[in-house]
Amino acid sequence: MDKHIPQNAIYEILSGLKGTIGLFIELLDTGEKFEINPDLVFPSASVIKIPMLALLLKDIREGKADWNAPRTVAANNRVGGTGILAYLDQSYAPSLKTLAFLMITLSDNTATNEIMDLIGIERFNEFWKAQGYEHISLGRKMLDFEAIKQGRNNYMCAGEAGRLLSRIARGECGHPDDCETILDFMAHQQCINKLPSLLPAIPSWASAEERAHLKPGTVLVANKTGDLTGIQHDVGVFTLPDGRRYVIAMFTGGLESDRCGIEAIARVSRAVYDAMK
8 A cells, every 4th residue: 555644634733833834744765745834944953963964974075074083172162052062071072973973963062063163154055055955054153142143043944954854865965875874873863852752763772783674663763853942843764664764854933832843743753654654
């Protein structure tokens, strides 16, 4: 039996959510898509860390930076919020690989600021615009609320986030091995209160063998969240035991309740999984 995106169920889930919504869903084996406001631009929060990693990996592959060399974290990049680096001994010099891993799995803001220095904000924006992504843009470092007051922020939309993930899942965003690195980091995600939360997702600590041979009734989720007050996002690539994959990118803003936004993302994810399993 053909599997289809459960559009009616999704509309029902979202009908009571007070806020704005951007949604992109794609079944990668059939190409079926479902979108709601895919070009509506939101402050990206931490979802912007995915295209940052993609550009960093391109630089590593081209020899512009050393993946494994230790790097001293600049004092001005140490900020709070999510992550752990800001609270560790300042003499600790992690590799770029470690910084990138922490940026994705713990959404580490200090690691993100270090990587932003390396790739460059203007260069990041020029690169992604040249790739055809009009709404992926950096305007500030993590937790720079003064920049936000001045009108500089980071932005994305659900449609472009979803299409980027589709390219990554197909191994078409840069080198295929780099796409696998992105998905591997995302599959070790520690922030799992949205897209994976209602699913029989295999844990982030599962072995490579368990990831490669999923048990029936499970799903491998590679996701990246983003959140600020009134803003709740999550985007991910889902792999089923038979090898089928699908992508969900859901952005929400202007929320009356952050909890309601989190729950809506989780319920949409569950509705799609139930239709696909």
